[in-house]
Amino acid sequence: MISIINLEDKIKEISGKPFSPIEVARVNDQVVRMALTEGEFHWHRHTNEDELFYVIKGEITIQLRNQPNIILHEGEMTVIPKGIEHCPKSLEPSYILLFEPYKLMTIGD
Amino acid sequence: MISIINLEDKIKEISGKPFSPIEVARVNDQVVRMALTEGEFHWHRHTNEDELFYVIKGEITIQLRNQPNIILHEGEMTVIPKGIEHCPKSLEPSYILLFEPYKLMTIGD
Numbered sequence: 001m002i003s004i005i006n007l008e009d010k011i012k013e014i015s016g017k018p019f020s021p022i023e024v025a026r027v028n029d030q031v032v033r034m035a036l037t038e039g040e041f042h043w044h045r046h047t048n049e050d051e052l053f054y055v056i057k058g059e060i061t062i063q064l065r066n067q068p069n070i071i072l073h074e075g076e077m078t079v080i081p082k083g084i085e086h087c088p089k090s091l092e093p094s095y096i097l098l099f100e101p102y103k104l105m106t107i108g109d
Numbered sequence: 110m111i112s113i114i115n116l117e118d119k120i121k122e123i124s125g126k127p128f129s130p131i132e133v134a135r136v137n138d139q140v141v142r143m144a145l146t147e148g149e150f151h152w153h154r155h156t157n158e159d160e161l162f163y164v165i166k167g168e169i170t171i172q173l174r175n176q177p178n179i180i181l182h183e184g185e186m187t188v189i190p191k192g193i194e195h196c197p198k199s200l201e202p203s204y205i206l207l208f209e210p211y212k213l214m215t216i217g218d
Binding site for chain 1: 111112113114115116117133134135136137139141158159160161165173176179180181184185186187188189190193208209210
């Protein structure tokens with residue numbers, strides 16, 4: 001059975017739970033996850049995996065060590081390369097998609 | 110250098126070229142591609158790779174053999190499993206993201 005995933009429905013599932021990604025879709029050995037971002041996460045890195053951030057609602061700032069922050073608005077994405085320490089934060093409740101290997105641990109290694 | 114990708118900018122790049130995906134972002138051994146869909150593509154399959162379709166503007170119908178069509182509206186996604194023959198079409202110009210292995214050939218195997 002091939003199912004249709006509606007992102008507005010997924011948004012309803014994660015309201016009130018910031019930085020707790022849920023699985024949206026599995027594709028090959030990858031996964032699309034959705035997270036509510038609100039406030040600040042913690043500094044972390046993924047040793048072996050790049051991580052794609054895509055803002056579907058709101059705005060997110062990805063803080064980086066020794067380089068300028070990345071500010072993403074709705075409809076914008078970026079890829080944080082493996083090994084780069086980062087710390088996401090959002091002033092207002094925002095919703096992002098993450099495209100990443102299934103084995104990636106959102107909290108960092 | 111970590112860059113920001115704006116999808117509205119990417120849409121401008123592909124106007125007038127249906128079913129000719131461009132690369133939006135590389136992440137690990139995967140790629141996010143964007144395509145304008147307008148009219149009908151051709152029937153094809155990907156023997157070894159699942160393919161994720163995500164509509165960011167408009168609507169797309171993914172025709173399938175011997176099972177109901179999948180109709181995706183803006184904000185909806187689906188995964189076509191490897192080996193499943195499919196044929197996308199759109200009545201009106203629409204824009205989709207594809208999340209798939211870099212080696213996947215959009216035209217099919």
